[in-house]
Amino acid sequence: MFAQSDSAFYGMNREWWRDDATIVDGVLTMTGFRIFRYAFDGPDRLYLTATMKNGAVTSGTLVRADPARLAAGDRPAEWPWPGERVSIPHLTVRTPDGARPITLEATFYPPVGSGPAPLAIFTHGSDVGRNQLKTWSFSTEAHWLRDNGFAVLALMRRGRGRSEGINGEENFGREHDGGLVDVSAGVAEAVEDLDSAIAYGRKLSGVRPGPVLLAGQSRGGFLAMHYAGLKPGEVLGVVNFCGGWYPYGPVTTPYYANGGRGAAGKVPQLWLYADNDGLYNEALIREYDRAFVAAGGRARFELLHGVPGDGHLLRLYPDRWRLIADQFLATLDRQKP
Template sequence: MRRFNIFALLPLLALSTAPPLCAQVTFGSSGAEGEPFRRQQWRVPSPDTDIAAHALLFRPGGAGPFRLAVVAHASTQNVLRRAQMPQPEYPALVAFLVARGFAVLVPERLGHGATGGRYVEDQGGCDEADYARSGRVTAAEISLALDYLRKQDFVRKDAAVVIGHSAGGWGTLTLANADPNAISAIIAFAPGRGGHANDEPNRICAPQTLLAAVAEFGKAARIPVTWLVATNDSYFSPAFSRRLADAFRGGGGKVDFRTLPAVGSEGHWMIESEAGVKAASRELELALNRSKAAAAKKP
């Protein structure tokens, strides 16, 4: 039986008129990997100082400090779908990470679901798509949440891992220019923007603009990226995803590109399912082990 334990609020930290950033409720739970963890509701900074982003935080038992993993969710240009988005949770991925000693933060970015506010990641229409700008804004939102959690006593200040999905993954490619001491690895599941243009599978809005933007991201990249895509991804197919990864590498970025088996009817959403995490488990394990070894070498 799930047990509920409500404990005292931490000292409050406000952003302008924003709600408390660290109000939280703890739940006894267990993940798919059989490891117990704590699930907590948090508020973290957003680009709008009047709005604190809703987030879920998961962590193992004990006081830590734990390595931090931040999961950046997918997005959509559709206003109604964004407004109706449920709080992102990625339960199987979270269980996988917590079982390996990570505290995991899943923030819901500005303009989505319960967080609300203005959507600042807008890429524009096909003819004027600005994918580079939208990627930089997404990366900035991820950084705000990550930097806030790194100030907590139970989180290590170094060797964080950032995992991005779709538009969230696109933002993580921009974040590859961050301090390698602070972020030791980036794992991107089918990163990109503009997929399913006009809701049509295997159609991408302004693909050459997307390729040009990712090449620019590669020029500034300092953190290695593990790039994963399912065989049956109809948003960013393995063939086009490889072109994106090659452009990122051509700009100077380090990429380990992997195509994964088909999962479900649409591989783009594989990371949201237990079957998808299982299909990606070997690559996830390799990426986490590489990041752990890299972090151990740093002074």
């Protein structure tokens, strides 16, 4: 049985229905009007991945609650969720009148417990059209990182969500025939945004000074790898989910070589990809890895199999990657100055 309540915020009306369901390897899958996939994360939490009829995929987290305590006004420790929306002043870009810095939107998840924790920054992929106006809070990834002892800042780069400024990441350099020859301008803008987020995040309550963990999806994963190569002293580690800036090897592969050269032996990295990625095929993914390693980079490279749907959305299926990622985080030197 599946039921939901009224929610004006999410445009939901109360309803219930009966779905067919299977449980395989600890994952509950319900098929019907939508496909819901629930994976247990301990006794009190479920990760949800929902695939809609139009092909859209979304995710979330469910926590156990006592109905009587809810009725009495009590709330689980993990509520309210997701986190606190914050505005990050940009370090280099100002409003058109020059009156103030533009601001970048982010969601801050304070660390669990009372002591200061290292900062992890998670950032998004490219998106197109109206999707650029959507704010990604990355609550699934934030849960995972907080469980592993991090404070988390989920960053929206300029022109995305409620972040001010213009998204210049699509200003590719092209030849007269339209062929892509250069992505450096867009990459440089994203690096500036990440600089601003790191400077701001280090000042937040509960955050310990020092290097930060960088993680991201697609273009965000590429950015984490690239930034670690530029400024290895600022980075504790990298978790790259299906990273790539643009699916065109001759232009983007050299960035992986540069990243490997700059971060060689200094920044541990985990690269998580799927063999059914709809944007970056297996040959190109392996090309990126070879270029990185040949230049001296060190990364744990995992090409995962059997990811549901489009493997580019691997991050939405933590039961496929969490054990690997937990092992990686446990190896990081969190006392790195």
